[in-house]
Each structure stands twice: as C-alpha cells, then as structure tokens.
Amino acid sequence: MSGDSADPYDRYRDRTPASAELSERAKRVLPGGDTRSVTYHGPYPSFFTEASGATVTTADGETLLDFLNNYTQSVLGHAPEAPVEAACDRLQHGNDVAAPNEDIVELAERLVDRISSVEQVRFGNSGTEGTMNAIRGAMAWTERDRILKVEGGYHGTHDTVEVAVGDESAHEGIPDSVKKRVDAVPFNDTEALKNRFECAGEEYACFILEPIMGVGGMIPAEESYLETARDLTAAADSLLLFDEVMSFRLAPGGAQERYGVEPDLTALGKLIGGGLPIGAFGGREDVMSQFHPETGGLKHSGTFNGNPATMAAGAALLDQYDADRIEALNERGDRFRERLQGIGDVSDRPVRITGDGSLFQIHVTDEPVTDYESSTAGEPPLEDLFIRMRNDGILLAPRGMGNLSTAIEDEHTDTFLDAFEEAIDRIPEANSTTAV
Ligand SMILES: Cc1ncc(COP(=O)(O)O)c(C=O)c1O
Missing domain, CATH: 3.40.640.10 (Type I PLP-dependent aspartate aminotransferase-like (Major domain))
Structure with a gap:
C-alpha cells in the first residue's frame, strides 16, 4: 500500500520492468520514448496493452482502475x-x-x-x-x-x-x-x-x-x-x-x-x-x-x-450518453468529490477538491482555488500523490486531475478513496521538490 515507507518511485520501478524495457526501446525512435507530452511522467510511463470498462492492463501485467479516462475522453469507459x-x-x-x-x-x-x-x-x-x-x-x-x-x-x-x-x-x-x-x-x-x-x-x-x-x-x-x-x-x-x-x-x-x-x-x-x-x-x-x-x-x-x-x-x-446517464454520472461525481474533500479535511495536508459533475481536481492548498494562479494542479506534491496512487493500482493525471466514466462502480470509487486516504498524508509539503 502507499503507506509503505519505500520511495514511491523505487516501488514504481520494481513494479514496471517490462514498461522500463519498452521505454528504453522507444527512446531510440521517439524523443523521450513517447509521442504526447502529457502522457509522459518520470521515470518513464507505463505501457498499456489493453483497456476495458473501468480498467487498463499494462505490459507489466498490472490491472489499473482508470480515473483518467484518456483525459476525460472515455466517458463510457474503455471499448464500449x-x-x-x-x-x-x-x-x-x-x-x-x-x-x-x-x-x-x-x-x-x-x-x-x-x-x-x-x-x-x-x-x-x-x-x-x-x-x-x-x-x-x-x-x-x-x-x-x-x-x-x-x-x-x-x-x-x-x-x-x-x-x-x-x-x-x-x-x-x-x-x-x-x-x-x-x-x-x-x-x-x-x-x-x-x-x-x-x-x-x-x-x-x-x-x-x-x-x-x-x-x-x-x-x-x-x-x-x-x-x-x-x-x-x-x-x-x-x-x-x-x-x-x-x-x-x-x-x-x-x-x-x-x-x-x-x-x-x-x-x-x-x-x-x-x-x-x-x-x-x-x-x-x-x-x-x-x-x-x-x-x-x-x-x-x-x-x-x-x-x-x-x-x-x-x-x-x-x-x-443521454440525459439520464449524464445526470446519474454527475450525481455520482458530486458525491465522490464530497467524499474526497471529507478525507482531505481530516488529513495532515490542506486539500481542496475542485470540479463539477464527473470532473475533479485535487489541490494541496489552504487558499480558495479560483484561477490559474491559485491552482496547485501539477505541483510536486500532486505528482507524488499520482505515483503513490499508481502503485496502488489507480490511474489519475500526474497533475492530480481525474474524472469518472459510467463504467466506474461504487466499489471502484471506494478503492480510490481508501488509496487516497493512505497516500495524502505521505506526500511532501507544498513547495518542496520531488526526486524522480
Ligand atoms: C479544453 C481543451 N481544449 C482543447 C484540447 C485539445 O484537444 P486535442 O488534444 O484533441 O487536440 C484539449 C485537450 O486536452 C482540452 O482539454
């Protein structure tokens, strides 16, 4: 679990030898071994082999719960x-x-x-x-x-x-x-x-x-x-x-x-x-x-x-994706963000959850988040949160953004919330740097 005291990046490397090898191969022919800036993260991204419903399978044989959904595109989950x-x-x-x-x-x-x-x-x-x-x-x-x-x-x-x-x-x-x-x-x-x-x-x-x-x-x-x-x-x-x-x-x-x-x-x-x-x-x-x-x-x-x-x-x-499904997904998203905020409120870190309906972003700050300047999306603590959650089998954006698809069930959101509760207190304070 993310409570493990090991460096989360060492844990990531231990879990992903096949992705490491693919990444080395990719680097010869693609700058950085990837072809989309936003899907790259340190030390190297995981390569996926299959995706279905709420899950993604990696070249390392891991099954991840997908709360990123191709940056909000896969609203019905994968391969609908x-x-x-x-x-x-x-x-x-x-x-x-x-x-x-x-x-x-x-x-x-x-x-x-x-x-x-x-x-x-x-x-x-x-x-x-x-x-x-x-x-x-x-x-x-x-x-x-x-x-x-x-x-x-x-x-x-x-x-x-x-x-x-x-x-x-x-x-x-x-x-x-x-x-x-x-x-x-x-x-x-x-x-x-x-x-x-x-x-x-x-x-x-x-x-x-x-x-x-x-x-x-x-x-x-x-x-x-x-x-x-x-x-x-x-x-x-x-x-x-x-x-x-x-x-x-x-x-x-x-x-x-x-x-x-x-x-x-x-x-x-x-x-x-x-x-x-x-x-x-x-x-x-x-x-x-x-x-x-x-x-x-x-x-x-x-x-x-x-x-x-x-x-x-x-x-x-x-x-x-009709009006009924949209309304149901928005309601689930609203409840999910409330529960995330509830965990944040009792954690050691200042947490603000922003978003609407099925879209959410985790911020680590005491201040209201109203614009780009007050946003903490992408700051080092969130990358650290991302890699810890990733090690626990949950995919979200390295900048701390996520979203629900209609394929995500209550058991999946419960798993996310448990992993978040474990990880949030272990991330670095805001303004510290993350070693990758
Ligand atoms: C709000 C917004 N506009 C435009 C784009 C660009 O879309 P595409 O990546 O399909 O070029 C994105 C992509 O993430 C986006 O989020």
Missing part, C-alpha cells in the same frame, strides 16, 4: 460495445472515401439537436483543430486579428492558444508576432475582464474560454463571470467562444446548458468521437456560413475530416 461495433462495421464497409456520407450528417444532427447555440458544425481530427478553426472563423467574421483568452487556459497546441499557458519555456517556437495578438485575463475575475474590454474590447475577434477551466485546475466559472463575458463580447461585436472539448460531458448540451450562458461559437472534441480522433467547431449559422464552399471565403480541408468510422462511433456514443 456500441461505439466499437459501429466503428468496426463502418471500417468493414469501406471507410476512406473522399466524399461525404450519412454518418457525418448523423453526428452533426445529434450535436445541433443537443447544443442550442450550435446551428451548424464542422468536423476535424482534434480539439486543437476545433479551436483553431473556430478562432479563424471569428477573425474572418470580425475582421480583427487579436484574441482574448484566460491565463492558464488550455485549448490545444496551435500557436495562438499556446500563449499564456505554462511558463515562458512553454512558448519557445511561437513567433512574437503571434504572442502580440493574444491577451490574457485571470479566470473568474469579472472586474479584470471589464477593464480589459474597456481598454481593447473592440480589437478582439473573440474571447475564448472553457466554462470550467480544465487543465488550469478544473475550476468552474462563477455564474456572473460567464454572463459578464457574454455581455461584454456582444457589446464589443466580438464573439464568445466556448471551448467544450472537456466540459461537453456535463450536460446533453454541454456546460453552456448547465451554466445557462450561450456562446456564439463552440469547440468540441474528445468524447464526441466515440473513442476515435475527433475535433469539431460550430455555432451561429451566419458565422459558420463562411465555411460554405460556394459562398464563403474560408477553406477547411483535412483528409480525415468527417472520418466515417469516427462519425459512426461518435453517434453511437451520444445515443448511449
């Missing part, structure tokens, strides 16, 4: 039957044709029916493409080339949105000309937002934000903040762009339905592909009509845009 069958069926009947098919329309109809602010939608292959194309659409619509975002707000890996994420070293390779076109404001600070719009509101093509800031600490927006954002963008003829790549899981119509504020444009990704790569952007018909091939000026191409197997899997997933 209907989406897998739909994708396989499509692949067997020919998938790679340069022409539209009905599967694209089926998924688009489901999204337009569910999200009241989305009148038309376009598909790509990643959330990054979703935010990139939505921003391009906003710039073309407003004829402006500056945007406003939130400090620490993550929206994928294209240049414009990588500004004001992480420290300066994370911005290497981004041209200064791009940085100059992006301003950032602290999340949940209504006064700062008003001041920014007073200074330069009419220069912004859009204000992009998540209704619940995910990577920056899983912090829900305060009600008045989103309403203020709506009013200020409208008054400045700027567009309000919600990134719902992560938060869409919170209601049939996304977090915008749950929080009651409608944006002009929405970016989507993750779960709507039913387990296959996807991104999407949609919103007001007048703005989206810029992408009409005959009458609009904007191009939007991609060999795998609207990949039929992805579309079929996504539609099958949304049919399963």
Whole structure:
C-alpha cells in the first residue's frame, strides 16, 4: 500500500520492468520514448496493452482502475460495445472515401439537436483543430486579428492558444508576432475582464474560454463571470467562444446548458468521437456560413475530416450518453468529490477538491482555488500523490486531475478513496521538490 515507507518511485520501478524495457526501446525512435507530452511522467510511463470498462492492463501485467479516462475522453469507459461495433462495421464497409456520407450528417444532427447555440458544425481530427478553426472563423467574421483568452487556459497546441499557458519555456517556437495578438485575463475575475474590454474590447475577434477551466485546475466559472463575458463580447461585436472539448460531458448540451450562458461559437472534441480522433467547431449559422464552399471565403480541408468510422462511433456514443446517464454520472461525481474533500479535511495536508459533475481536481492548498494562479494542479506534491496512487493500482493525471466514466462502480470509487486516504498524508509539503 502507499503507506509503505519505500520511495514511491523505487516501488514504481520494481513494479514496471517490462514498461522500463519498452521505454528504453522507444527512446531510440521517439524523443523521450513517447509521442504526447502529457502522457509522459518520470521515470518513464507505463505501457498499456489493453483497456476495458473501468480498467487498463499494462505490459507489466498490472490491472489499473482508470480515473483518467484518456483525459476525460472515455466517458463510457474503455471499448464500449456500441461505439466499437459501429466503428468496426463502418471500417468493414469501406471507410476512406473522399466524399461525404450519412454518418457525418448523423453526428452533426445529434450535436445541433443537443447544443442550442450550435446551428451548424464542422468536423476535424482534434480539439486543437476545433479551436483553431473556430478562432479563424471569428477573425474572418470580425475582421480583427487579436484574441482574448484566460491565463492558464488550455485549448490545444496551435500557436495562438499556446500563449499564456505554462511558463515562458512553454512558448519557445511561437513567433512574437503571434504572442502580440493574444491577451490574457485571470479566470473568474469579472472586474479584470471589464477593464480589459474597456481598454481593447473592440480589437478582439473573440474571447475564448472553457466554462470550467480544465487543465488550469478544473475550476468552474462563477455564474456572473460567464454572463459578464457574454455581455461584454456582444457589446464589443466580438464573439464568445466556448471551448467544450472537456466540459461537453456535463450536460446533453454541454456546460453552456448547465451554466445557462450561450456562446456564439463552440469547440468540441474528445468524447464526441466515440473513442476515435475527433475535433469539431460550430455555432451561429451566419458565422459558420463562411465555411460554405460556394459562398464563403474560408477553406477547411483535412483528409480525415468527417472520418466515417469516427462519425459512426461518435453517434453511437451520444445515443448511449443521454440525459439520464449524464445526470446519474454527475450525481455520482458530486458525491465522490464530497467524499474526497471529507478525507482531505481530516488529513495532515490542506486539500481542496475542485470540479463539477464527473470532473475533479485535487489541490494541496489552504487558499480558495479560483484561477490559474491559485491552482496547485501539477505541483510536486500532486505528482507524488499520482505515483503513490499508481502503485496502488489507480490511474489519475500526474497533475492530480481525474474524472469518472459510467463504467466506474461504487466499489471502484471506494478503492480510490481508501488509496487516497493512505497516500495524502505521505506526500511532501507544498513547495518542496520531488526526486524522480
Ligand atoms: C479544453 C481543451 N481544449 C482543447 C484540447 C485539445 O484537444 P486535442 O488534444 O484533441 O487536440 C484539449 C485537450 O486536452 C482540452 O482539454
């Protein structure tokens, strides 16, 4: 158990010899032995061989309970039957044709029916493409080339949105000309937002934000903040762009339905592909009509845009992930976060749990967590917590973020809570460093 006095990283190495070997092999051909920054952790990540329902099996033969779910994407757990069958069926009947098919329309109809602010939608292959194309659409619509975002707000890996994420070293390779076109404001600070719009509101093509800031600490927006954002963008003829790549899981119509504020444009990704790569952007018909091939000026191409197997899997997933299931998952998530906070309240470390519904983030701090600056996501104590929980068979993000899928049962959440109770008192104090 995590109560063991052994160094948790030594325990990790002892448990994962096959992953260590695979990692050495991978390092010859992949920088760091991996191909996704966020899945890397020290001393090396575990390689997985299979995933089913709530569990992941590793190359070392371990079975882990998955509370990470591919960073919120696997909302029905791994290999859910209907989406897998739909994708396989499509692949067997020919998938790679340069022409539209009905599967694209089926998924688009489901999204337009569910999200009241989305009148038309376009598909790509990643959330990054979703935010990139939505921003391009906003710039073309407003004829402006500056945007406003939130400090620490993550929206994928294209240049414009990588500004004001992480420290300066994370911005290497981004041209200064791009940085100059992006301003950032602290999340949940209504006064700062008003001041920014007073200074330069009419220069912004859009204000992009998540209704619940995910990577920056899983912090829900305060009600008045989103309403203020709506009013200020409208008054400045700027567009309000919600990134719902992560938060869409919170209601049939996304977090915008749950929080009651409608944006002009929405970016989507993750779960709507039913387990296959996807991104999407949609919103007001007048703005989206810029992408009409005959009458609009904007191009939007991609060999795998609207990949039929992805579309079929996504539609099958949304049919399963309906209003009743979403409500039940949110309620379970709310109870789970309360129980986590309860353990934190009696632990030796100051613990704050943030999140909403099935999304949660563990913070180690006495202070209220309202924005990127007050968030402790990713600080050394949380990496230590991650490796201890991992040694006890539980997967969450190294930065202390997690989420529930519908495959997670009460016995799994009980196991998580027991491991958390053991581990939390053993992590280093905040501001100390972790040896890896
Ligand atoms: C809020 C948000 N926006 C955009 C993205 C980018 O999506 P993708 O990784 O599919 O490019 C992510 C990915 O984690 C995200 O969490």
